[in-house]
Amino acid sequence: MDWEPPPCGWLKFNVAGVSLDERAGCGGVLRDEKGVVSALFSGATSFDLNMVLNWLKYRSLSPWSLRKLFVKIEDGCRHIAEIQFAVTNHKKNGMAETLAKADMSRKNFFKAAW
Numbered sequence: 492m493d494w495e496p497p498p499c500g501w502l503k504f505n506v507a508g509v510s511l512d513e514r515a516g517c518g519g520v521l522r523d524e525k526g527v528v529s530a531l532f533s534g535a536t537s538f539d540l541n542m543v544l545n546w547l548k549y550r551s552l553s554p555w556s557l558r559k560l561f562v563k564i565e566d567g568c569r570h571i572a573e574i575q576f577a578v579t580n581h582k583k584n585g586m587a588e589t590l591a592k593a594d595m596s597r598k599n600f601f602k603a604a605w
Contacts, residue, residue: 494583496524505579507587508536518590521604533590534600544576 497503506519518533546553546561553561568574581588
């Protein structure tokens with residue numbers, strides 16, 4: 492399965508989580524409808540992706556230690572006309588999954604935007 496682009500004028504932010512033995516990693520990539528990448532990140536994590544998705548949907552579920560981060564995310568979302576969260580088949584999320592696998596043991600998050 493291939494990556495599916497967002498509708499024209501939208502951006503798509505694919506995020507993936509991968510675990511192997513005692514290690515876990517996450518990665519993400521932001522692309523437009525042409526597949527042009529404008530941001531990406533990767534690093535080690537200890538959070539389940541579905542748990543984080545629920546934190547984004549239901550603010551009261553997010554842990555206190557991450558409240559400042561979620562306030563920043565919510566503030567950023569206010570500047571976006573429409574936002575949708577969805578879970579998709581990992582085979583359609585190849586680049587994000589590759590980023591997650593590559594940096595499962597990284598101590599610091601890697602991020603880039605242009």
